Amino acid sequence: MSDAVFSYDRLVQFSKAVFSRIGCSQQDAQQATNVLLSADLRGIDSHGIARLGGYVRLWEAKRVNATPQLKILHQTPSTATVDGDSGLGLVVAPKAMQMAIDKAKQVGTGWVSVQNSNHFGIAGYHAMMALEEEMIGICMTNASPLVAPTFSVERLLGTNPICVAIPAGKQPPFVADMATTTAANGKLEILQRKNEQAPSGWIQNREGESSTDPHELKSGGALLPLGGDKEHGSHKGYALGSVVDIFSAILSGANYGPWVPPFPAYVPMPTGMPGKGIGHFFGAMRIDAFRPAAEFKLHMDQWIERFRNAKTIEGFDRVLIPGDPERETEIKRRKDGIPLNNAVLDDIKTLAQKFNLPSL
């Protein structure tokens, strides 16, 4: 059976209603919805409305505060450290990114580290806020431990994504939004649902041996850092994920490494947590803090055109620029609607009943 398809506007309406029901202000419900559904538009289905129920369950478990008051704990002209007051990351993150942008307006760049937050949806949404201001946007977050460092059987890092969004001129922007693992957890979830094998290099079993069983994480296995194994540079993926963890949590005072709180509300919190909530890190760099924006855009266009028109390996029709697939999915889904699978629809029906809302 093929997935049911819903218009973006219909999903917006439902998501806003749910966030309002848990006590978010109208403005915050809209903001959270914009962030959440940007994932569905861009084809990162694991981070979109599929997670709406998960956020509600975190609120029910009193791990999400629906009316957070953000506090600046520390700042300089180009930096700030923010306490997210246990808010939805979907609400906290755009505010923190806006602070980075405001600082960049003043002194060229802005850098904001956030503690005491929750899952913030896709990194791409926040980094891309900078594009409208002719700035480069940078965004990262830590996440609960699913990833084993090179040589470790223990899971000590999240899939810790990094996004870098760079404006261009006539060309669409460059947007690299990626987990620092070989494969994002969402890709593994798809294989789990279909009961298909994973490629080697994505996961290891509880002994640290390479495995292709997508259910391995349920029995003590782990996702692997980008690179897969030492011979293929997994120590680099491990280092990147570590940098994300340190910038997001050790700069801010959030939890890090194995102590990052889990997204599923039924999973017990780690013991001995050294910080508050999960951590994010945001950066904004004004293009014209380095050179005139028009010059930059001209060369960025030339860069993109040269790469996009590179001679391809036989069987592939073009070289992609980071952000191309997501932008194309967004165009399609705004027009044709967003497909949702049955598991997601069931979760949405439960939410609708819980909050006495018309279901989709």
Added chain:
Amino acid sequence: MSDAVFSYDRLVQFSKAVFSRIGCSQQDAQQATNVLLSADLRGIDSHGIARLGGYVRLWEAKRVNATPQLKILHQTPSTATVDGDSGLGLVVAPKAMQMAIDKAKQVGTGWVSVQNSNHFGIAGYHAMMALEEEMIGICMTNASPLVAPTFSVERLLGTNPICVAIPAGKQPPFVADMATTTAANGKLEILQRKNEQAPSGWIQNREGESSTDPHELKSGGALLPLGGDKEHGSHKGYALGSVVDIFSAILSGANYGPWVPPFPAYVPMPTGMPGKGIGHFFGAMRIDAFRPAAEFKLHMDQWIERFRNAKTIEGFDRVLIPGDPERETEIKRRKDGIPLNNAVLDDIKTLAQKFNLPSL
């Protein structure tokens, strides 16, 4: 035959003498030597004194200016764009990194993009300058095209390294210094010398097919971005290498992508170059721009200790922290000396004759 071994001080003496002979000031000759030999100390032999002859040949080809006058082209309180005046990257880079550090002292962070430079040795040296100031150091550079983006047969990116250096308290610092490819070119050169096969996932042939022949680059092949192939995330390595290229060269006005000048002086310059020289990017973030340094260090120590003591996969004795292998090599080589192979020694003999210096 095992390699001959030389003391660090002996190599310093020789390197300083050579840089002086090409016209560097005493101070610049010392600086260039410190950077160059930090690679030999840290075990990154491909970037150390093995390249001394290469720098001289660039100077002979009039591509290196031994007495550069750095110019700030553009700046804000937290940023600067610098023209390296065709200087040795070994001299230009520490000056640019110092500017980033000085800006961080004033406004919390500093970010410097550099055009019109040359190869700067190991990224680690420059990023680690921040450590002594209780700052996080970031350093990247573009390089001549050896790497094919995902799906491309053309080489459009350099091995474009990134270094992030983060101070700790009682623990030694975290220093991740890595090419954005599966394997650095230096590792391939070792296989070429030994005539050994490369692991799959490191290189492709001129048609874009996976290859294990380490000589493939001489016949139109390419190094692969971190990840190796699409299924294992090579689009992420490609994106990382691209970010390095854009920050280093499109922000600064240097050459980018396929137009980055080659290191070997005998290789002709690309045609239609869009910028000046090669580009670098430097960042410095003051720890106490985010939180008190003592607090940060306490948690950084806990992070390092937790990761280092993780349970290992059978057969491996420990989980490494980025920077561990290089630091341990440096301790050993400062004590026991630095091994140089015959090819490097021959090049040094030629240099000694050319400049009428006593050889090693």
